[in-house]
Amino acid sequence: MEKVNTLFKVNEGGPLEVTGNFRVVNSGGKIIENKEPVYLCRCGGSSNKPYCDGSHNRNGFSI
Amino acid sequence: MSDPRNRQYTNGEITVFWVPSKCIHATTCFRELIEVFNPGRRPWINMEGAPTRKIIEVTNKCPTQAIVWKQNTDLSEEERANLRQTVREEENPETLATPTGRSEEPVNETTKPTRIKPTNVRIMKDGPIVVEGQFKAIGGDNRELKPTTMTSFCRCGNSRSMPYCDGTHRKIGFTE
Numbered sequence: 001m002e003k004v005n006t007l008f009k010v011n012e013g014g015p016l017e018v019t020g021n022f023r024v025v026n027s028g029g030k031i032i033e034n035k036e037p038v039y040l041c042r043c044g045g046s047s048n049k050p051y052c053d054g055s056h057n058r059n060g061f062s063i
Numbered sequence: 064m065s066d067p068r069n070r071q072y073t074n075g076e077i078t079v080f081w082v083p084s085k086c087i088h089a090t091t092c093f094r095e096l097i098e099v100f101n102p103g104r105r106p107w108i109n110m111e112g113a114p115t116r117k118i119i120e121v122t123n124k125c126p127t128q129a130i131v132w133k134q135n136t137d138l139s140e141e142e143r144a145n146l147r148q149t150v151r152e153e154e155n156p157e158t159l160a161t162p163t164g165r166s167e168e169p170v171n172e173t174t175k176p177t178r179i180k181p182t183n184v185r186i187m188k189d190g191p192i193v194v195e196g197q198f199k200a201i202g203g204d205n206r207e208l209k210p211t212t213m214t215s216f217c218r219c220g221n222s223r224s225m226p227y228c229d230g231t232h233r234k235i236g237f238t239e
Contacts, residue, residue, distance in 0.1 A: 003179055004197050004198060004199045005181070005182065005196070005197050005198070006181070006182035006196060006197070006199070007198065007199050007200075007201070008194065008198060008199070008200040008201070008216070009200075009201050009203075010200065010202050010203060010216070010226040011203055012202070012203030012204075013203075014203075016192065016216055020182070020198070021179070021181045021182065022181050022182040022184050022196070022198075023181045023182075023183060023184065024184045024185075024186065025183060025184065025185050026185075026186050026188075027094075027185065027186060027187050027188040034181065038184075040184075040218070042217060042218065042220060042226065043220040044218065044219040044220030044221065044237060045220065049218075049239050050186045050218065059220075063225045063226075
């Protein structure tokens with residue numbers, strides 16, 4: 001897997017950290033972000049979705 | 064050996080095969096053709112909902128081949144027999160705890176283009192993060208997760224197969 005160009009780190013109780021060569025697109029196919037790193041909300045509670053805003057620290061998200 | 068959860072549906076002309084273990088909840092099918100692919104209904108595939116041409120078009124867009132189709136004239140004996148079977152309890156892509164991340168065929172590096180495309184990170188509306196490309200995923204303990212070129216990560220916080228999507232977002236009414 002030497003050709004891997006993007007890394008996703010699933011932070012326990014926190015966001016999905018994306019680094020490397022990638023682009024974030026919305027469901028309409030529009031590129032909304034392509035600079036690293038990006039922290040994507042995994043807890044469902046962010047007020048700034050799809051990005052993390054630290055809500056996981058307040059809503060008890062732990063997995 | 065086929066999975067007992069697999070299903071097949073026909074309109075007399077073509078048959079659509081549903082392989083839940085391959086589904087990563089990319090939601091392409093029902094966003095494009097809810098008349099046929101409706102996870103809220105049982106059975107979840109209604110072959111009378113659209114013309115054959117349209118069903119083929121959307122089925123071909125499934126990124127993981129969790130849904131595939133065949134002309135009825137091309138069905139095997141076993142597939143023909145399955146069509147006559149009474150459909151048991153229905154399952155659909157939004158209620159199954161689906162193992163995500165499918166195993167890939169070994170990649171022949173010499174036939175691959177040298178330039179790698181950026182990994183596509185798609186934010187599905189009210190749904191998961193669908194990832195496609197040459198990537199690696201690691202857990203909080205830095206251990207590498209199952210290698211794949213396509214998967215979907217939970218965004219609603221409630222999946223039972225974390226960190227992957229299992230369709231729970233729909234049950235809990237997750238919205239942006």
